[in-house]
Amino acid sequence: MNVQPQRNRNEMGIYARFGSVARPREPKFEDNGYGSVKSLVEWLNNLFPYLDLPPEATEEELRDCLIDGTVLCSILNKLRPGLIDMRTSFRPGADYLKRFLDAMDEMGLLRFVLEDIQQHAGATSTLIMWHKGYMLPVLQCLGTLKEHLKNSDIHSRRRGDVHEVELSNRADHSQRGSSFNSDNLAVNGEDKHKNPSNDTDQHGHLTSVSPEPSPSLVPDAGNKFSEVLKQGLSGELSDDNITKLISSSSVDNESTHMLFSFLNQILDETIDKKDGHAYHMARMLKQVVQIIEQRVSAQAENLKDHNNLCRVRSEKYQSRIKVLETLASGSTEEIEVLLSHLKQIKMEKTEIEEKERLKSRDLATLNEEKNSLGIENFALKRELETLKRTHEEHCLQIETQAKEINQALEKKAHDLERYLMESKKRVKQLESFSESKSEGWKKKEETFRLFLNNHQRALQELKIAYASVKQEVRMTKRRYAEQFYGLGMELEGVVHAADNYHSVLAENRKLYNEVQDLKGNIRVYCRVRPFLPGQCKNLTTVEYIGENGELLVSNPTKPGKDTHRMFKFNKVFGQAASQEEVFLDTRPLIRTVLDGFNVCIFAYGQTGSGKTYTMSSKEEDWGVNYRALRDLFHIAQSRKGSMTYEIGVQMVEIYNEQVRDLLTCHGSHKRYPFLLDFSFMAIFQLLHDGLF
Numbered sequence: 185m186n187v188q189p190q191r192n193r194n195e196m197g198i199y200a201r202f203g204s205v206a207r208p209r210e211p212k213f214e215d216n217g218y219g220s221v222k223s224l225v226e227w228l229n230n231l232f233p234y235l236d237l238p239p240e241a242t243e244e245e246l247r248d249c250l251i252d253g254t255v256l257c258s259i260l261n262k263l264r265p266g267l268i269d270m271r272t273s274f275r276p277g278a279d280y281l282k283r284f285l286d287a288m289d290e291m292g293l294l295r296f297v298l299e300d301i302q303q304h305a306g307a308t309s310t311l312i313m314w315h316k317g318y319m320l321p322v323l324q325c326l327g328t329l330k331e332h333l334k335n336s337d338i339h340s341r342r343r344g345d346v347h348e349v350e351l352s353n354r355a356d357h358s359q360r361g362s363s364f365n366s367d368n369l370a371v372n373g374e375d376k377h378k379n380p381s382n383d384t385d386q387h388g389h390l391t392s393v394s395p396e397p398s399p400s401l402v403p404d405a406g407n408k409f410s411e412v413l414k415q416g417l418s419g420e421l422s423d424d425n426i427t428k429l430i431s432s433s434s435v436d437n438e439s440t441h442m443l444f445s446f447l448n449q450i451l452d453e454t455i456d457k458k459d460g461h462a463y464h465m466a467r468m469l470k471q472v473v474q475i476i477e478q479r480v481s482a483q484a485e486n487l488k489d490h491n492n493l494c495r496v497r498s499e500k501y502q503s504r505i506k507v508l509e510t511l512a513s514g515s516t517e518e519i520e521v522l523l524s525h526l527k528q529i530k531m532e533k534t535e536i537e538e539k540e541r542l543k544s545r546d547l548a549t550l551n552e553e554k555n556s557l558g559i560e561n562f563a564l565k566r567e568l569e570t571l572k573r574t575h576e577e578h579c580l581q582i583e584t585q586a587k588e589i590n591q592a593l594e595k596k597a598h599d600l601e602r603y604l605m606e607s608k609k610r611v612k613q614l615e616s617f618s619e620s621k622s623e624g625w626k627k628k629e630e631t632f633r634l635f636l637n638n639h640q641r642a643l644q645e646l647k648i649a650y651a652s653v654k655q656e657v658r659m660t661k662r663r664y665a666e667q668f669y670g671l672g673m674e675l676e677g678v679v680h681a682a683d684n685y686h687s688v689l690a691e692n693r694k695l696y697n698e699v700q701d702l703k704g705n706i707r708v709y710c711r712v713r714p715f716l717p718g719q720c721k722n723l724t725t726v727e728y729i730g731e732n733g734e735l736l737v738s739n740p741t742k743p744g745k746d747t748h749r750m751f752k753f754n755k756v757f758g759q760a761a762s763q764e765e766v767f768l769d770t771r772p773l774i775r776t777v778l779d780g781f782n783v784c785i786f787a788y789g790q791t792g793s794g795k796t797y798t799m800s801s802k803e804e805d806w807g808v809n810y811r812a813l814r815d816l817f818h819i820a821q822s823r824k825g826s827m828t829y830e831i832g833v834q835m836v837e838i839y840n841e842q843v844r845d846l847l848t849c850h851g852s853h854k855r856y857p858f859l860l861d862f863s864f865m866a867i868f869q870l871l872h873d874g875l876f
């Protein structure tokens with residue numbers, strides 16, 4: 185690469201600050217062995233006719249064509265179909281370029297960096313001119329792709345040929361002796377140097393190999409290992425000698441090409457023998473060897489590209505160094521400018537030195553001050569330490585006191601919290617109590633208000649009523665006086681009527697007594713006692729009891745008409761007659777006592793005939809005596825207003841012609857004559873007369 189610095193006053197460059205204009209000669213792409221820009225443009229037009237690039241397109245036009253990355257990605261897809269998915273929604277430009285560069289990395293191919301194609305997109309024209317050769321890495325990358333695409337076409341064509349050759353080889357392999365794989369390539373660096381004409385083309389690429397063994401791949405006649413190999417393949421060499429040969433260093437000295445040839449020959453021999461497991465192993469190994477050969481070939485390509493890149497970059501840097509050397513040896517104007525700069529710098533230096541002197545003087549002063557301040561500082565430090573110690577002791581005391589106070593305060597706070605909780609509880613209780621009380625008082629107030637209102641209303645009503653009552657009382661008084669007068673008049677009538685009543689009453693009494701007289705002053709009743717418990721009911725002598733006091737008694741012991749005897753009484757009470765019935769017949773006679781008549785009732789009969797039962801009886805079934813007294817007291821009570829009665833009672837028993845007082849307690853007064861009373865005398869007379 186011949187880069188000569190040229191000076192052109194009509195162009196501007198980054199050296200303009202020195203007043204000079206320098207433009208390095210732009211690197212020539214043709215010099216790098218990748219073909220000219222023109223050839224690349226032609227290749228791209230053939231590949232993608234729609235691009236329609238002008239044949240004389242500049243690097244700038246080429247960059248504009250490639251900047252969105254789609255063309256580059258399409259080239260890669262030509263090389264490996266489907267490598268980059270162009271249908272995805274990548275943004276043309278940076279995204280496609282990144283995808284392209286990543287794919288190049290994956291394939292291990294030489295590539296440029298993103299800045300190589302993008303760095304001048306927004307730059308000034310000055311910078312573009314300086315970097316006129318900036319597209320060089322991009323063009324080199326294009327050249328690499330062009331070569332790979334070409335090789336890929338050759339390889340694909342050759343793979344078709346190899347397939348045919350392999351088929352024919354398998355058919356007559358025994359006649360041919362040996363066959364080389366079409367991909368047998370020399371990749372060792374030594375090999376390339378040793379046999380450049382055999383392994384690489386003029387651009388340093390690995391050459392393709394024809395299906396037939398190339399003379400360049402034939403083992404070297406002067407090589408000892410090759411001779412031994414020939415002997416080994418022809419079976420002239422023993423196994424021990426082969427082992428010794430492998431263990432010796434002669435294998436290391438052989439080229440990769442020879443080693444692959446040797447390996448292929450051994451594998452072909454083994455396959456030809458068709459010896460069971462060894463045959464299959466050999467086939468598999470042969471396939472592995474082919475893959476390794478392909479990979480070695482690809483790596484050789486990459487290494488070669490890398491070497492080329494390094495060489496190009498080295499040449500570029502060499503040219504830049506030369507440009508810089510030229511510039512350094514360069515211009516008087518620049519030197520003058522530099523001298524003026526130097527003078528200026530010297531003046532600045534003098535000023536700076538003066539300032540430094542002043543600063544050193546200030547520094548000395550400051551040092552003295554610093555020393556005095558140091559001493560003062562030391563004293564202050566000591567004082568500070570003393571104060572610090574005192575302060576620490578004081579702090580400790582304060583901390584201790586603070587702890588004690590804190591504990592006391594915490595205790596108090598705890599107590600206060602407890603009190604507070606209790607107070608809150610009590611406050612809540614009091615609040616609820618006061619609320620309930622308040623509600624109660626409100627209700628009472630409401631009730632009282634209603635009560636007051638009612639009372640006020642009632643009071644009003646009372647006042648009105650009072651007025652009306654007052655009026656009414658006046659009216660009533662008047663009416664009362666009138667009625668009182670009327671009553672007085674009526675009372676006079678009543679007095680007259682009372683007088684008449686007494687005369688009527690006397691007349692009534694007279695009539696009543698006359699009725700009693702008509703009924704008979706002396707009445708005789710007969711009561712038949714029922715059989716007592718234990719007595720035989722069939723022994724009764726009562727045959728018939730009549731309505732009008734007839735009683736038929738039978739006596740079977742007497743003959744004839746004396747068997748039945750009829751008795752006649754005022755009334756005969758049968759066995760079923762009650763005490764009440766007996767009393768009711770005697771009651772009218774008893775009541776005449778209240779009109780001043782004397783009445784005597786006595787019972788007569790043999791022992792156990794029922795005299796006591798009829799007259800007294802028991803409390804629950806009173807006899808005539810008790811019933812008569814109760815009736816007399818009742819009438820006396822009803823006539824209390826008009827009549828006052830004094831009632832006296834005597835009860836006597838006449839037994840064996842002896843009269844005994846039944847109410848007295850003294851035995852001396854029991855026998856007759858204890859009382860000379862008319863009524864008793866009459867009874868005695870009656871008894872004496874034999875009426876009873």
Ligand SMILES: Nc1ncnc2c1ncn2[C@@H]1O[C@H](COP(=O)(O)OP(=O)(O)OP(=O)(O)O)[C@@H](O)[C@H]1O
Nearest residue numbers: 712713714716789790791792793794795796797798
């Ligand atoms: N009507 C009657 N109904 C039921 N029981 C009667 C009746 N009359 C008498 N008795 C009963 O007959 C018994 C004898 O009666 P009670 O003592 O009255 O006879 P008395 O005539 O008074 O005898 P004494 O002359 O011996 O005193 C009593 O047990 C009495 O309760």
